[in-house]
Amino acid sequence: MSRSIVRQSKFRHVFGQTVKAEQGYDDIRVSKVTWDSSFCAINPKFLAVIVESSGGGAFLVLPISKTGRVDKNYPLVIGHSGPVLDIDWCPHDDNILASCSEDCTAMVWQIPDHSLTRPISDPVVVLEGHSKRVGIVTWHPTARNILLTAGSDNLVIIWNVGTGEALISMDDHPDLIYSISWNRNGSLFCTTCKDRRLRVCDPRKREVVAERLAPHEGIRPMRAIFTRDGNIFTTGFTRMSQRELGLWDPTNFEEPIALLELDTSNGVLLPYYDADANMVYLCGKGDSSIRYFEITEEPPYVHYLNTFSSKEPQRGMGFMPKRGVDVTKCEIARLFKLLDKKCEPITMTVPRKSDLFQDDLYPDTAGPEPAMEAEEWLDGRDEDPILVSMRGGYMPPKSRELKVAKKNVLESRPTTRRSMSTLDTNSLPVVGGDSESEGHK
Structure with missing residues (x-):
């Protein structure tokens, strides 16, 4: 036993703390929809929360600095005619949000830098292509303007929001899709589905390249996320309804790298992943605790670090991108916990005495510049995120407008001498599959 019993890790003593009451956000009517989404999306500029609203769907967007009580007449983002189920900030533009x-x-919104003075009801672009409700929306990590949506029609559609067109549609899922996660460079995504399969999909080949039946044996919903090194971290339930987490190598799905039983609670565990620290924060809906783990290359591979507990159960959770944390306080993560009527930020800090910048806690992190254009990604190029230094903290850039250039359907056809009247209209390409007919049913 020459090796020390205690594993060396700079994250062993990470501790969580709820901010002071006045630094939270009060009087927010969090959505009562039973959908298993996090209801909340954060970036260094804004907090967005899906809220209760009469007649249609709405969400609240507040500047991060606007803490305290939210005026009950504070303008909302309105535009959906049904409840909003999921929202996601664009990683390459802090003023762009998809819902x-x-x-x-699905809709894409441009949010102004200042506090809203009137409701926003005009999205930059409306994406119509699903025939049933759309429950998942997630941006590509490295390519500009690429957005993925998944609906209860079991379709996955990948859009170029700069042109408003559907690029790729995949119908490999026979049942409801529970979760979708892109890998680090956006070449693949993994999904969990009601048919109890974990799948790895290559969207540009339009095929499932790996799958595993029942990584967790229980029938309750699973979640899966890609880690930095290409493994897949899953949460689910055992046959006895114990909550469980797993770590898998998608090139060899036979045996898990790690499988760990947790407890008998029944809330779905939502995983939030920090690629820089290789840590996962698990937040169960209806739990009042956040558990966090470090993923490493030596056994047991998924190391339990600690649990942050507070009194009230969470309705949802948001996770700040690394560039939004406070490096002067050795804060390595900030989660935003939704309660029935408010949102509480929770800071995760590594205790250090020094005031100097801690290089080892803050490797260069994914910055706001996309690594490539939508067309380059579609043509088969892969790029890792463009990294930025955290030294000196991060200042979000000013708002840039998202320009949508709708393509003229006719322009993409070779010009012929025939007049329009003699053209067989059935031969015209339909933009994005059946989007024209589906969207207006």
């Missing part, structure tokens, strides 16, 4: 809804559409 999806029971109204079968």
